[in-house]
Amino acid sequence: MGDNILELRDITKLYPGVKALDHVSISFRRGEVHALVGENGAGKSTLIKTVSGAIEPTEGRICVEGREFEALTPALSRENGIAIVYQEFTLVPVLTAAENIFLGEFLRKGIFSCQREMSELAKKLFQRLNIQMDPDVKVGELTTGYQQIVEIAKAVLKNAKILIMDEPSAPLTNREVEAMFQIVETLKAEGVTIIYISHRLEEIFRLADRVSVLRDGQYIATKAIQDTDKDDLVRLMVGRTLKETYPERNFTQKETVLEVNHLTGNGVKNISFTLKKGEILGFGGLVGAGRTELAALLFGSAKIKSGEIILRGKKFDPNSPNAAIRNGICLVPEDRKQQGLILEMTVQENLTMAVRKKLSKRGIMRESDSREFSEKYVKDLTIRTPGIFQRVKNLSGGNQQKVVLGKWLGVDPEILIFDEPTRGIDVGAKQEIYKIMTEIVRQGKSIIMISSDMEELLGMSDRMVMLSKGRQTGMLEKEEFTQERVLNYISEVVEDE
Numbered sequence: 228m229g230d231n232i233l234e235l236r237d238i239t240k241l242y243p244g245v246k247a248l249d250h251v252s253i254s255f256r257r258g259e260v261h262a263l264v265g266e267n268g269a270g271k272s273t274l275i276k277t278v279s280g281a282i283e284p285t286e287g288r289i290c291v292e293g294r295e296f297e298a299l300t301p302a303l304s305r306e307n308g309i310a311i312v313y314q315e316f317t318l319v320p321v322l323t324a325a326e327n328i329f330l331g332e333f334l335r336k337g338i339f340s341c342q343r344e345m346s347e348l349a350k351k352l353f354q355r356l357n358i359q360m361d362p363d364v365k366v367g368e369l370t371t372g373y374q375q376i377v378e379i380a381k382a383v384l385k386n387a388k389i390l391i392m393d394e395p396s397a398p399l400t401n402r403e404v405e406a407m408f409q410i411v412e413t414l415k416a417e418g419v420t421i422i423y424i425s426h427r428l429e430e431i432f433r434l435a436d437r438v439s440v441l442r443d444g445q446y447i448a449t450k451a452i453q454d455t456d457k458d459d460l461v462r463l464m465v466g467r468t469l470k471e472t473y474p475e476r477n478f479t480q481k482e483t484v485l486e487v488n489h490l491t492g493n494g495v496k497n498i499s500f501t502l503k504k505g506e507i508l509g510f511g512g513l514v515g516a517g518r519t520e521l522a523a524l525l526f527g528s529a530k531i532k533s534g535e536i537i538l539r540g541k542k543f544d545p546n547s548p549n550a551a552i553r554n555g556i557c558l559v560p561e562d563r564k565q566q567g568l569i570l571e572m573t574v575q576e577n578l579t580m581a582v583r584k585k586l587s588k589r590g591i592m593r594e595s596d597s598r599e600f601s602e603k604y605v606k607d608l609t610i611r612t613p614g615i616f617q618r619v620k621n622l623s624g625g626n627q628q629k630v631v632l633g634k635w636l637g638v639d640p641e642i643l644i645f646d647e648p649t650r651g652i653d654v655g656a657k658q659e660i661y662k663i664m665t666e667i668v669r670q671g672k673s674i675i676m677i678s679s680d681m682e683e684l685l686g687m688s689d690r691m692v693m694l695s696k697g698r699q700t701g702m703l704e705k706e707e708f709t710q711e712r713v714l715n716y717i718s719e720v721v722e723d724e
Contacts, residue, residue: 232257232420233278233309233389238287240273245613247273248284251446253439255389258418260411262431262452265441265464266653268611268623271424274441275391278422279311280304292388308388312378312395320367324377325349327366328384352380356410371514372403379410390414391422394651396430408434426653428457440464465655473686474665478705480505484673485642487525490534494520495697498534502642507664507674509688511681512717517697518677519561522644525675526558527551539641552581555641559631559648561677563624567631570620574612575601577619577630582637604633608663625656632663643667644675649683661687681710695719 233255240248248270255261265271276282278289280299289296291307299307318327325345342363349362358376366374375395382390392411396404411421411434423434431438432452440447440463447463485502495517502508510518523529525536527545536543538554545551548558560566568577578601579586586592586600601615608629612622619630628648635643648664649657664687668674678684684691685708693701693716701716 234290236288259436262435262438269441270444310382310387311391325362478689486537492532493529509691512694516694557635557640561646575615
């Protein structure tokens with residue numbers, strides 16, 4: 228194997244009607260950060276689950292430090308020094324960081340028989356990772372970034388030689404991302420091989436030594452990071468030249484459809500703004516700024532303490548999501564899997580969920596009407612699915628997001644709130660979501676867009692409202708947009724009254 232610690236040879240995985248992996252061969256070197264990129268549905272998740280033992284390949288061989296396997300089990304994967312940090316954490320909130328790290332470990336001669344021993348060992352582990360952290364703090368009290376550090380520590384405890392990180396920065400603040408980068412660099416210096424999966428290409432160029440590209444379940448190329456650039460990677464990922472630009476629009480509408488005055492509640496205070504017809508109004512802020520909390524007030528899923536909302540010239544009290552929906556306000560939530568979809572249900576069932584009454588005649592929805600409605604939105608939104616009876620959990624992130632969109636577009640809302648519209652979505656699917664959003668406002672509807680992606684905020688917004696710690700710190704017109712101004716507003720220190 229030479230300097231290779233892991234080799235995947237002709238890995239193929241077949242599902243009914245789908246070839247998730249098609250004779251993929253990639254090698255990973257000892258002590259390197261090797262990025263794995265590709266659009267949603269390219270096969271990245273299937274590949275890493277093959278390495279971790281979560282699924283068994285249909286064909287191919289896995290070679291770890293010269294030992295060849297037809298398939299790995301989770302236990303065999305761990306025995307061979309492979310660990311994985313998934314996007315969804317597997318922590319117990321009521322236990323301490325130390326208890327979570329050692330959870331499931333066998334007791335040997337009383338080493339882990341008391342809290343003090345576990346705490347001391349966890350403390351040494353954190354020191355090794357150059358992290359200042361109390362091992363006795365309850366995990367439920369930690370920020371997302373520190374919870375992820377506990378997940379990484381669990382993997383390091385098992386003396387992992389190969390650490391797979393699946394979209395590790397997705398839920399993190401910029402400061403937490405920097406801390407995670409330092410951990411990656413520390414482990415690399417110790418000789419650990421990092422397989423790093425991310426849609427954020429800037430991270431790939433910051434961390435990776437090499438990058439491999441998958442597309443439609445096939446291996447495309449591996450490149451040294453110094454021998455490629457962002458445009459080259461995007462071309463390899465999508466099979467065509469695709470510039471990450473934003474659709475051109477000329478927003479000129481003056482008609483106000485929504486007016487918010489001194490809105491307070493759910494962690495935000497004294498928020499005021501207007502939303503114009505055909506406008507994309509962006510909301511910027513750091514994690515915890517209150518953007519999602521504000522969206523909950525507008526959608527009726529949180530209680531308003533004071534202030535008022537004027538909708539189409541009349542006072543409006545969104546006392547429930549149903550009230551908001553009836554009045555033409557819909558929410559595409561930040562967490563589509565938990566809040567936007569029922570994953571075990573089909574594409575058709577999810578698409579028709581909000582319009583059953585609209586499609587029903589005398590209280591009964593005919594199958595033919597449901598099928599026609601679903602097929603229309605699958606076609607209009609280019610939802611890539613084997614059919615409308617496919618379970619939503621089997622779709623890629625971008626296509627799941629389109630199903631959420633289709634569900635609400637069927638209601639024909641006047642205002643759509645997008646909370647992180649492209650989080651966890653690849654660059655090709657992003658472009659499709661942007662085009663859909665542009666078409667929505669072209670039709671005279673309005674969008675409130677919450678985003679942590681600076682380029683997205685600057686590229687898609689017509690105006691921007693800035694929040695910090697639940698307070699409004701500024702508003703910018705299109706001609707005033709600069710990254711520096713946005714950063715100044717969203718990082719502004721807000722004094723409690």
